[in-house]
């Protein structure tokens with residue numbers, strides 16, 4: 633009989649190599665999120681999804697778009713961390729303990745906490761920050777209407793720029809326009825965002841750069857599915873699994889905040905950028 637002969641050192645080294653490899657993959661797979669908006673102007677350019685994703689859109693029964701909406705719960709856990717999950721009920725019609733608890737709180741008259749735990753609708757889109765193009769595509773998490781469209785959310789405002797007489801194409805990588813987000817103020821109540829299309833069209837880059845950005849972007853198809861119910865229960869195993877947190881006086885800086893109803897969304901994403909939209913493990 634022939635077999636591979638090896639020392640136990642080889643075996644141990646092999647295990648270590650594989651650990652190093654998975655660590656490298658983990659780091660490589662980390663999502664590059666757009667940081668909080670600074671005061672003043674931030675110039676962004678939307679990166680269109682690659683042609684390979686067409687089939688996915690068709691399977692979902694939706695028209696292709698660079699915007700990927702989903703439902704998210706985000707709240708402070710009873711420990712030091714934040715719980716961030718995509719609602720199994722709103723997205724997939726499954727069981728969601730967070731929605732149940734939110735409903736229970738509303739029924740018990742605690743609208744404030746009930747609202748904090750409620751799933752909020754947000755959308756992801758890949759963008760290039762024109763002042764930091766070397767960072768490559770970054771994922772921008774924006775507010776998206778949970779119910780009636782009233783024009784307050786960031787998504788509605790961006791989409792609004794692509795409609796009507798003064799419509800600008802913000803998506804075409806060759807003939808499209810950049811997007812300018814202007815932040816005024818830093819306080820929770822006085823922060824305002826203005827969204828405009830740039831005055832002149834400008835390509836995302838040359839052909840090679842466009843191709844590279846399209847390839848480098850985060851795969852947002854994997855950002856929108858419901859969190860696994862088992863995983864959700866695992867996140868909520870400590871009792872109590874949430875804490876009440878007083879609102880910070882600083883606006884969270886992701887482009888929420890102009891609408892009182894939307895402040896609930898802002899409240900849910902108060903925290904540092906690392907905690908916001910951390911999509912690993914689910």
Ligand SMILES: [Zn+2]
Pocket residue numbers: 705719720721722728729730731732751
């Ligand atoms: Zn839920």
